[in-house]
Amino acid sequence: MTRFGRFIARNFVLVLGFVVLLYLFAPIVVVMLMSFNAPKSRLSYTFDGFTVDNWLHPCRPFGLCDAVSTSLRIGLLATVVATALGTLMAFAMVRHRFRGRSATNLFIFLPMASPEIVLGSSLLALFVSSGFGGRLGFWTILIAHVMFCLSFVVVTVKARLAGMDSRLEQAAMDLYANEWQTFWRVTFPLVFPGILAAALLSFSLSFDDFIITNLNAGTTVTFPMYVWGSAQRDIPPQINVIGTAMFLLALIFVLAGELGRRRRERTRS
Amino acid sequence: MSAVGQLGAASQSAAPPPVERSGRRMTAYLLLLPGGLWLLLFFVVPLVSLLAASLYDPNGSIENGFSMTWHWQNFGTTMADYWRPFGRSLWYALLTTAFCLLLGYPLAYAIAMRAGRWKNLMLALVIAPFFTSFLIRTLSWKMLLSDNGFVVDALQWLRILGPDGRLLATTAAVVTGLTYNFLPFMVLPLYASLEKIDRRLIEAGGDLFAGPVTTFRTVTLPLSMPGVVAGTLLTFIPAAGDYINAQLLGTPKQRMIGNDIQRLFAAGAYPTAAALSVTLMAAIVVLVLIYVRRSGTEELV
Known part of the structure; x- marks a missing residue:
């Protein structure tokens, strides 16, 4: 050989x-x-x-940069909201023991385990039946994006929190830091990479989403929807x-x- | 994306903290409240309204409104009309999952066991395609597989394809696109569980005179099963609901159930579309439950 x-x-x-x-x-x-x-x-x-x-x-x-800017705005807003809400949930899941913890776990996991077409169509069914069928657009897209980003944020931050050595916080408390100081000086800096990763993930999920967005967008055009539309005609x-x-x-x-x-x-x- | 990889990992390492005073327990509920409400309002309630919409009178329209008539027959009539794309979706998703496992396992194994200092770079490369839009990547497959593209030329030269053979607008193209799009969802959980395997167990296999194949079959593969289960689920579920690949790379003959659900919703045929959507969700839940039970790893979440 x-x-x-x-x-x-x-x-x-x-x-x-x-x-x-x-x-x-x-x-x-x-x-x-x-x-x-x-x-x-x-x-x-x-x-x-x-x-x-x-x-x-x-x-x-025509319309390409408008679509990109719509996607950027939705992506940023969805990222901020989903990251904030999801981080709080992750803290509750890892740091606290309460009744219904494993049910909550399943509840958070389910949106990730549902096909996008089901998530999108059920949101549309809700919007239509509650009289928002004619007002689909920026805000309905945003609501949908926060919903599907949330679970991914919880899982990402949870993993970071679970892998953290809790003795570091105990040490801070032993050194007479109160809970607030311990959180901002020890816990938060250690969890921050996880939060950042979750935010990046949210943004890319939101920016790239097509199936759910397409059902709930009304006449608003996001970047993936622009690509889809042009794929039927010509691709600039x-x-x-x-x-x-x-x-x-x-x-x-x-x-x-x-x-x-x-x-x-x-x-x- | 790393989230997907950590799906399996997070569960086992997070042992529940000790029992707490009631004040701290209140804090937990407060922390869960905003996100939980969001999921309740925009995930659970919508599923209920989807179920309700699937029971509307199918003769209604957007202009005249739909009336709730508990029309359970919707499920029967839609299945009679749409069982072909429905079965096709599940079949394509199964093929996709199998190909993803076949391609993803060697890659995950290489990254976890052989990559050495290149591990992080290779992982980043697995995630990198995510940063170019899903649709743009699928469109570029359309170009790669086109009739005068080099993939078709090469396959014709190798006599795998006949001189008139084509790839675009075939089942092969749709499954190639699906496999491509969901491969990272397979690789990341596989990597996460392969990474955690204690190398000494594999060495012990060798010490006990097992060949590399036997060691893999009896030690590595069983230990990586949580990753296999998580990866196959994360590939199968989105693949079954996808319609982008079928639309861009296939023809109406490769139509998947997602195409029909989207088309029916856009046309305002809510009861039919909702019934199809509910059936898809139910089928997936049943399949997943059977699969998880049989593979014996319920500790997934």
Whole structure:
């Protein structure tokens, strides 16, 4: 066997893993490539020519940037509300023992275990039957987004809290910190990465949601709804610009977090 | 996303804290109140109104309103009309779950056991696709699988596809898209449970003269079962309700139940759409309960 063959044999699983990662990344490469596309016709799915024009004028397709801004506003608001409510719930679940705790656990888990089409259609049924059928829009989308982000926030913050050493708080109390001081000086800073992760998760869930939003949006158009609408007619390359930009921003965020973590670890050791 | 991975992890590590004074117990209820109310008003109450809507008189319309006639027959008539897309949805979701497990397990194993210092980077790469919109990624599959795309060319050259064979607008395309979209939901819980396995147990398998295959089958795989159960559920459930992949990558022949529910709601046929939606939810709950019971891991939440 050649040296290369032996390497493959020894690291078979790792190689397989990389192949699967390639599968995960193939469409993203296409999105990046297509953001530089100069399509010949309006219904073109092929790469016809290179241009940076799309990047210079991302708002050219009518309504695209309005849709992005609607999605950003809903995403930010939903993130703030869901993160606040979900963090409170996570504290109750991990730090307190009360009657109905396991039932509450199930209750929080259920929305994550329901298909989006069911969540979306039941909300629509509620809005219609309570007379809000004609007023679907920004606020009904926001209500829906907070609802489905909430469970994900609880689970994320809960995991961080559960993995925390409660002796640190006991030590603070032993050193005569009162409950309030202990919370803000010890507990909160330790849980904060979990809250931040939950907020990021909420934002990306909200920004990306289509199925639930589409049922409860009325005439309001979010970014995914804009993409859906244009997929039926023509796909402006600027959509790929927005997709690539979002991806790069998130990547920078993740890399910065990872670098920060490594630096903290180095200074500690 | 990491939340999904921690689904299994959170449960086992969170032992309930000791019994508390009644004052502290009140604090717990206060903390739960705002979020709990939100879930009650916008998750539980809507499910009830969905159930109610499924029993409305099917002859009503948006203009004239719907009247509650306890029309249980709605379920029978909708199933008679829509059993094909319904069964197709469950079948596609099953295929998707199987492919996700097949692709996701090696990846999760590689990250948990072999990645070394690249572990965090590889995990970040699994999550990264989430940051480009779901719809945009599905649209780019449309391009990758198109008739003059290189995937079709390569498969034709390998004689896997005939010279007129195509991928787009087939079942294969829809399942490829579904598998792609839900793969991270499989990988993250699998990774979480593989990561927790005590390596010494695997070494012990080797010490007791078990080959790598036997060790995997008798030690690693059983210990990773909580991850397998969580991952398959998190893949199957959203896949069964999805209609984006069927719409963008398939034809009406690959239509899934989500397509019909969405179309009927948009057309104002609320009783029919609601009945389909309730049936989907009921089918999923029943399947999940059977599956969780049989796999013996009820400690999931």
